[in-house]
Amino acid sequence: MSSNKEVSSKDLLFKKLVRYGVLAILTLIILFLIVRTFPNYRQLLSGIFKVSLPFILAIVLTYVLNPIVDKLTCRWIPRWLAILIIYAVFIVGITLLVYISYPTIREQAIHFINQVPNLLETYRDWINRIDEVIHVLPDPIHHEIDELFIVISESSSSWLENKMISMGAISEYFISLAVVPVLLFYFLLDQNKMKMTFLNWIPKRYLKKTKQLIYHLNKDLAHYIRAQLIISFFVGLTTFIVYLILKIEFAFLLAIFMMIMNIIPYFGPFLGAAPAVLIALMQSPQIVLYLVVGIVVVQFIESNLLSPFILGYNLRTHPVLVILVLLIGSELAGIFGMIIAVPVLVVIRSVITFNPFQST
Template identity: 30%
Template structure:
């Protein structure tokens, strides 16, 4: 019998059409992905604790609800302490912006005046002026991006509220979902699919649990250090430094720039203290915190990580840099698996 008359051919064709329709549907509803992504993150963060509580005799649903109650208490406490402090710092920042703007303009004018009084060739002088104006535009663009991000967060409050509900049902029926997914895999593919799923799950677990733990530790340490040395807006700058830890290699530099810039507007000696504090915390993070929590989790060469970060940043900006490492690690797993199968 010819291959186009076999039932298997029509089955594969049907599956291909079905997968195409599903992918097209997912593309149409891509704006709804955020609560599911947040729910998956919550599952990765909370499910290990639920599993331990279940092993000690707690029913799974009760363990999830108890854990949710604990998380609500902690988050409420942080909001009660952190939100007023953040609001006060934002109000102070808004009041201080004109002063800081005058200081920056004065520094720029002094630099331009020094160039005007120097013997720099006109062509080089023009290039420097263009770079200064470019830097000013870039700073204004960064401010607009931050404001757009804050507005986007406010506009996604429903998604943030929906994520815990989705995460509850995912954790409640997680084992059933796993068994159902395995049952849908053809028997001859089961071993390979389970192997790939385990490897990819390890990457996601390491990135979500490990990196977010590092973010929290570095953010808290940095905020405390900035408070102790008397830096204004220490909490906000500490949060920025902590979140920047999600970006390997370049993250510490990205997180330190706002703090150093703010310190320079207060005093040069304070800027030196900020640099020292960031250096000490980064040494702790690089030599103690990350090795203990992350280890060599993603299995990528440092050069591959840097290339992935540069490519992600070039294509998708900060979001691309945040996702570059886990996506590169997953790509490595898939390519290695395909290479082994082809040999």
């Protein structure tokens, strides 16, 4: 009896490995064909992303707000009125937040712009000091280091230029983002109708299993999105407190940046902390040490206490697979691709691991 169970478990494991392997191979083939078929695939993907961005944001917000709408409708409030109440509360909250934080953001942004010449001057002083130190080294080593600095300088200039261009391109998204509230309203209002319309296209023999699959997809994706928002808010708030304690300049802006970047697993904390470390370095090298310790403590609490408690272990995926998906997302759509890469992985994983014989 035990031998039969062992064989069946091995069969299930083998089937899972085959499914994962086939999916990985198909994904790589599709990406290869996209790159080969469309030499300007970045422009194509950029266009697709601009069109799909409002829908992605509306879907994310639907997962966040839908439980609140459901609770309000349970109190004999019409669904459309519940949505309008949430919109009103949201608008009032955003207005208050902007009213309270705008002076700080404006002051820090203006101060940062005025500080740019000083930051560049400090950077040049560092380069000159390093050049004085390496001047005593043998000529071959000195020459190699000089060339390395030239490469770094050119790369930095190119990176800044690209970032300025991309920042200018952000304005192009504003029009599409204006559609999000409209899409969100209809997603919250008519989601059951949309689901029924979709299910009407499914053959009857697959209908029950399709409903189960949709249920599991919704549960996993909703749990992941809500958990990530809570975790990122915690990281942003605690990081802001660390910045205030250490008197880091532009603390509010840097904390918001850290909160957004923390959505990206593994790479996010490094990306989010980099600007703060650079600015702290301009203030005092000693502050950098305290800052790094503070960020490490925040990330330790987030990774070892908060994430396991809020996110749980049911959505955990092997780090190698997550990193691979993040790299693919970065290559296809930059930072935005990295942000949506893991939710896409959650959906794919839910589909692959779905057990049609498991009761909901």
